[in-house]
Amino acid sequence: MPSPTGAPPAAAGDPLSRLRSVRQPHAPADPTLLDALIELDGPIARADAGHLLARVPVERIAPRERRLRPLRVAMVGTFTADGVLPLLRLALLQERIVPEIKTFGFDQLMVQLSDPDAALAAYAPDVTLCQLDDRFFLSRDWDRAAPAELEELLTQRTATIESAVCGFVARTPGTVLLHTVPLSPIERRKLTGYNAKAHLGRVWRSLNSRLLELPGGSNRIHTLDFEAALVDCAARLRDDRLMQFAGMAWSPGVELCYAHEAARFCHAVAGLAKKVLVLDLDNTLWGGILGDDGPAGIQVGGQYPGNCFAELQRAAAAWRRQGVLLALCSKNDPALVDDVLDNHPELVLRSQDFVARAVNWGRKDHNIRQIAESLNLGLDSIVFVDDSRFECELIRRELPEVEVVHLGGDPADHLAALVDAARFDVPTTTAADARRTQLYRARADRQRFAGSFKSAADYLGQLELQVEIMPADGFSLPRLEQLRLRTNQFNLAGRALNDPPAGAMTAHADRHVLSFAVSDRFGREGIVGGVWIDRRDSHWVIENFVMSCRVFSRGIEQAVLARVAGDATADGAAWLDAHYRPTERNRPVETFLESAGFVRGDERDGVIAYRLALKSAPQLKPAWIVLNEKDAGAHV
Amino acid sequence: MSDVFNIVVELIEQVTDVPAEEIDGDTRFDALDNWTSFAALSLLTGIEDRLGIRLDLRGYLACACVEQLVSSICSDAGAPASPARDASASGAGIG
Numbered sequence: 001m002p003s004p005t006g007a008p009p010a011a012a013g014d015p016l017s018r019l020r021s022v023r024q025p026h027a028p029a030d031p032t033l034l035d036a037l038i039e040l041d042g043p044i045a046r047a048d049a050g051h052l053l054a055r056v057p058v059e060r061i062a063p064r065e066r067r068l069r070p071l072r073v074a075m076v077g078t079f080t081a082d083g084v085l086p087l088l089r090l091a092l093l094q095e096r097i098v099p100e101i102k103t104f105g106f107d108q109l110m111v112q113l114s115d116p117d118a119a120l121a122a123y124a125p126d127v128t129l130c131q132l133d134d135r136f137f138l139s140r141d142w143d144r145a146a147p148a149e150l151e152e153l154l155t156q157r158t159a160t161i162e163s164a165v166c167g168f169v170a171r172t173p174g175t176v177l178l179h180t181v182p183l184s185p186i187e188r189r190k191l192t193g194y195n196a197k198a199h200l201g202r203v204w205r206s207l208n209s210r211l212l213e214l215p216g217g218s219n220r221i222h223t224l225d226f227e228a229a230l231v232d233c234a235a236r237l238r239d240d241r242l243m244q245f246a247g248m249a250w251s252p253g254v255e256l257c258y259a260h261e262a263a264r265f266c267h268a269v270a271g272l273a274k275k276v277l278v279l280d281l282d283n284t285l286w287g288g289i290l291g292d293d294g295p296a297g298i299q300v301g302g303q304y305p306g307n308c309f310a311e312l313q314r315a316a317a318a319w320r321r322q323g324v325l326l327a328l329c330s331k332n333d334p335a336l337v338d339d340v341l342d343n344h345p346e347l348v349l350r351s352q353d354f355v356a357r358a359v360n361w362g363r364k365d366h367n368i369r370q371i372a373e374s375l376n377l378g379l380d381s382i383v384f385v386d387d388s389r390f391e392c393e394l395i396r397r398e399l400p401e402v403e404v405v406h407l408g409g410d411p412a413d414h415l416a417a418l419v420d421a422a423r424f425d426v427p428t429t430t431a432a433d434a435r436r437t438q439l440y441r442a443r444a445d446r447q448r449f450a451g452s453f454k455s456a457a458d459y460l461g462q463l464e465l466q467v468e469i470m471p472a473d474g475f476s477l478p479r480l481e482q483l484r485l486r487t488n489q490f491n492l493a494g495r496a497l498n499d500p501p502a503g504a505m506t507a508h509a510d511r512h513v514l515s516f517a518v519s520d521r522f523g524r525e526g527i528v529g530g531v532w533i534d535r536r537d538s539h540w541v542i543e544n545f546v547m548s549c550r551v552f553s554r555g556i557e558q559a560v561l562a563r564v565a566g567d568a569t570a571d572g573a574a575w576l577d578a579h580y581r582p583t584e585r586n587r588p589v590e591t592f593l594e595s596a597g598f599v600r601g602d603e604r605d606g607v608i609a610y611r612l613a614l615k616s617a618p619q620l621k622p623a624w625i626v627l628n629e630k631d632a633g634a635h636v
Numbered sequence: 637m638s639d640v641f642n643i644v645v646e647l648i649e650q651v652t653d654v655p656a657e658e659i660d661g662d663t664r665f666d667a668l669d670n671w672t673s674f675a676a677l678s679l680l681t682g683i684e685d686r687l688g689i690r691l692d693l694r695g696y697l698a699c700a701c702v703e704q705l706v707s708s709i710c711s712d713a714g715a716p717a718s719p720a721r722d723a724s725a726s727g728a729g730i731g
Contacts, residue, residue, distance in 0.1 A: 044685040047678065048650050082674050239681075241693040246673055252681055 015039055019052045022060055033061040034093060043087060043235075043252035050086025058098050063400040067380060068098045069270045072174075074120055076104040076112045077131030079249040084131070087256050091263035095423070097270055106247055109136075113164035121172055127269055128168070128176045129262050132161075133249035134183045137207060144191055147199045154207045162214050169220050175269050175427070177262065179226035180208035182237050182254075219428050224261055233257040268425040274324070274403060275377055277316060277422065278368055280386040281330035281337065281359075284407055284414075285313060285349065290332055291489040291549055291585055295339055301346025308411035313348035315415055320353055323433025324424050325375065325440055327356040329367045329384070331552055333489070333585055334359040355440040361552060361588055363456060364391050365398035375440060383422045389522045390463075390554070397459050460554060460624040463520045467559045468628040472513040472530060480515050480530040483546050490529070490547040490557070490592070494583040510535045511543075516560050518551055525551060531564055540568040542578040545589070555622035557592055562620035563627060569614050576617075578610040596620060640687070641706045647682040648702070651675045661703030683709065 013021070015036045022030045040046050058068060071092070075081060085103055092099040102123055104112050109130055112120035120128065137157045142150050165176055183204045191197045208227055215221040230237070235253020242248040250258065267273070282289045286309045287299030299306040300313070320326050326349065330337065337359045341351045356374055358367035364386075372379050379401040386392050392406040405421045407414040472480055484491070511534050518525040529547030533540055542564065547557055568576055578593055593610045594600070597618050601609035621627060641661070648663075649656045652670040665671055676697075684690055687709065695712075699705040 042685065044682050048682075051650065051653075080674075083678070242677055242681075245693060246677055248677070 016045065016049060016052075019049055019056065019061075023052060023056055029060040031061065031063045034058070034066075035063075037090060038094060040090075043083075043256040046090050046256060047083065047086040047252070050088070050090040053089055053093060054086070058093060062093075065400045066096065067401070068093075068096050069272060071097045071099050071266055071270050072124070072126045073099050073101045073266065074104065074123055074125035074128045074174075075101065075131065076109050076120055076128060077133070078107055078109045078136035079131065079133045080106045080247045081131040081250065081255065081258075083248065083250070083252055083255045084259050084262075087259035088129075088262060091259045092266060095263045095267040096272060097263070097266055099266075110160065110164055113168040116171055121168070124172060125174045127266050128174055130165070130176060130178050131250075131258070132179065132181050134181055134187065135249065137181065138187070144196070147196065147203065150200070151203050151206075154203060155210075158207060158210045158214075161211075165214070165221055166218075169218065175220045175222065177222050177224055177265050178211055178214060179224040179258075179261075180211050180228070182227045182230055184238055222265065222427060224265060226258065226261060229257060229261050230254065264423070264425060267423055268427050272380075272423070273426045274383045274423050275381040276325045276327055276355075276371070276375065276383065277319060277424075278327045278329045278371060278382055278384045279316065280388070280391065281328060281332055283387040283411075284385055285309060285316075286340075286347075287411060289549060290336055290340060292486050294488075295336065295344060298340070298344075300344065301348075305411045306346065308414060310346060310348055312411075312415050312418065315419060317348055317353060319422075319424055320437055321434050322424070322429050323426075323436045325355045325377075325437060326353050327358070327371050327375075328354055329358045329364050329371065329386075331361050331364075331549065332359050333587075336585070352441070353437065355437055361591070363394075363553065365395055365456065368395065368399060368402060383424075385418060385422075388550070390520075393463075393522075394456055394459055397462075398456060457622070457624060460622070463522075463554075463624070464626075465518065465520045465554060465556070465624055466626045466628055467556055468517045468519075469514055469560060469563050470516075472515045476515040476527055476530075477513075479527045480513065480546075483527070483529060483548060484544065487529075487546050487548060488583070488585040489549045490552070490588050491544070491583075491586050492542065492546070492578060492580055492589050493532075493544040494581040494586050514560075514564070516556070518554075518556055528556070529560070531560060533564065535571065535573075539573045539575045539577060540564070540571070542576060545578065549588075552588065555625055558596060559621045559625040559627055561596055565612070565614055565617050565620065573614060575614055576612045578612070580608045580610055581606055582608065640709055641702075643686055644683065644702060644706055644709070647679055647686065651678040651682065659702060661701065661706070663702045664700055665702075666700070 015033065018030055018033050018036065021027055022033060037049055040049055062068065073088070073092070075084060075088070082103060085101055089099060089101060092101075102125070104120055108120075109132070112118045113130075115121070137154055138150075139153060142153060161178070165178065169176055183200075188197050188200060191200060208225075212223045212225065215223055233253060235251045235257070237251065237254055238249060239251045242251070279285055282291075282298075285300070287305050288297055290298055299309060301307065301310045316326055328337070334357075337357075338351070340347065341349070356371045358364075358371055360367070364384075368382060368384060369379070372382060379399050382401075383403045383405060384392075384395050385405045385407060386395075387407045389406060389408070392404045395402055396404050403421070403423065405418055407417060470476070511532070513530055513532050515527050515530045517527045525548075528551050529545070531542060531546075532544040534543055545557070545560075547560075565576060576598075578598060580589060580593060582590065596612065597616075598610035598612045601611055603609075645656050645659045648654065648659055648668070652668050652675055654668050654670070665676070680691060680693070680696055689709070689712075691709070691712075695708055696705070699708055
């Protein structure tokens with residue numbers, strides 16, 4: 001394996017051990033650690049990390065290119081919310097914010113907001129997070145038999161908060177975040193009549209409605225709908241032991257949920273909202289591979305799984321209407337993509353929804369860079385979405401400023417994964433947002449991006465790519481046959497259905513078929529292609545060469561050709577011929593032949609003869625690929 | 637037994653920042669640096685999360701030293717600690 005170059009090697013160990021190590025004086029920096037902390041699950045481990053992070057300079061655990069925004073945050077509440085602090089610190093760092101956080105003690109909310117000389121005002125926070133609990137609103141002895149009194153009590157309390165918050169905002173420059181308040185289920189269960197339970201529910205919801213309305217027109221007061229956010233939180237609202245012993249109104253799980261929501265809000269307030277959503281096409285915006293399955297064969301709309309892809313498109317369209325710019329970055333045939341965008345009846349997104357389209361066979365990091373340049377926006381304003389681990393890792397490595405969302409597994413889960421990860425939230429949307437796509441299209445309309453094929457050699461060097469070439473046998477022939485019939489794009493003979501099947505070819509002594517399989521550090525791709533060869537006295541003829549487009553742009557075809565050329569030379573052949581039958585879709589093969597040094601010859605019956613002289617053949621196998629020599633010379 | 641001891645010591649280190657090497661069975665909670673009621677509750681929830689048990693807060697607060705806490709966890713094996721144990725009895729307990 002070639003030794004990795006460029007990026008530092010990933011540190012070993014679980015993230016918490018790494019965090020303890022990096023805390024030691026003179027320990028080396030660990031720039032991938034902050035991103036690795038995302039693996040930590042649950043409030044206990046995340047709180048532990050949050051405590052440790054209090055004394056680790058962020059430069060030691062984040063990539064150098066990562067720009068982090070400082071933010072001064074205050075936490076003040078009607079109860080003890082100290083458990084939120086470490087969770088919030090970690091969540092903010094993961095939102096690319098370096099926070100300075102100060103808490104103001106138990107039940108300090110009203111004092112700190114109202115008193116101009118209080119410590120909160122002196123701290124001058126950018127964001128003040130106000131934590132409220134139900135006990136603040138309910139007097140301990142409220143008469144459950146007199147519901148009108150409760151309504152009156154809640155109205156008074158809300159008015160008190162409103163005047164305190166408005167006064168604070170008038171005196172200080174920062175932003176305040178309130179939230180809707182979840183009601184302990186015990187309160188509902190204390191009531192016996194279903195009419196009374198319903199009344200309590202209605203009154204409580206009107207309290208929360210008033211809190212949601214409280215910001216009015218102010219852009220410095222906001223209310224997080226925390227009651228709604230808790231719908232997906234598995235934890236109980238309260239651990240009554242912690243409540244009774246220490247006045248903690250939220251269980252650790254609820255504190256974690258709040259920390260996440262509050263950190264997202266801070267991300268928006270800090271002006272870090274992403275502006276561009278760069279989308280892959282195959283298995284991201286639709287199911288299937290357009291180049292192989294054709295416009296009629298892709299899955300979008302209708303029933304499962306096509307409906308999942310349509311839902312994702314609807315979410316992207318909704319973002320577009322709220323000011324997010326959409327762009328395409330896909331390895332595909334641009335004419336075919338245009339056809340689908342213009343004519344496919346089930347598509348939600350159309351050509352005019354995109355401000356830039358990089359549809360070509362080039363490197364995605366280069367394409368994304370060009371998209372950012374054409375829009376005159378920073379790479380840190382981009383969210384990139386792809387189903388390929390290869391592409392996602394490439395972008396993470398080459399463009400660490402870009403937010404990468406990998407969509408794997410069941411397409412039904414893609415939408416939730418995307419809305420959870422993408423950070424388009426802003427404090428306030430305006431009417432101008434709806435016109436943004438139009439404005440940018442005028443600037444960058446129809447810009448076609450020239451794909452760059454220069455390989456990302458140092459990235460590929462870390463992938464541990466292995467290509468195993470072996471003679472086709474009874475196990476691999478059915479898969480090869482399927483690939484030959486399904487593959488449109490990298491298919492030398494252009495997918496002629498009436499060609500003899502691979503099995504028939506192997507019956508001739510002078511003909512042989514090789515299959516090749518690929519694996520990398522993400523796992524095995526299995527058999528991804530094959531080569532059909534006819535051995536002549538003076539030369540070898542490549543009758544077909546097929547490879548799945550899933551593994552394009554990794555140098556695999558060059559490595560396979562290197563092996564074939566080596567075998568041919570050993571067999572006494574002076575040159576290699578390749579019989580290329582151009583179709584609408586298999587241009588990538590032509591590009592490959594020419595880049596490998598084949599010289600174009602005459603065309604006859606739709607077949608172009610390409611020839612590579614073996615004596616002068618260039619070194620074909622890329623340095624980052626290990627070829628597994630599995631008796632490839634033996635003939636079946 | 638020793639597994640639980642090691643886990644408890646590791647969690648005490650996490651919540652107080654006192655190095656594990658300095659903690660043994662006789663270490664009293666009220667003698668630890670940074671020992672606050674919040675640290676005590678963080679340790680409680682940490683133990684419960686890690687061992688998948690739920691402790692009775694009274695029994696937990698009655699433990700004055702590490703060894704006492706470990707025995708209490710082991711003898712209860714995840715069941716609520718004995719209500720007979722009275723927090724006020726040992727006085728110098730957590731918190």
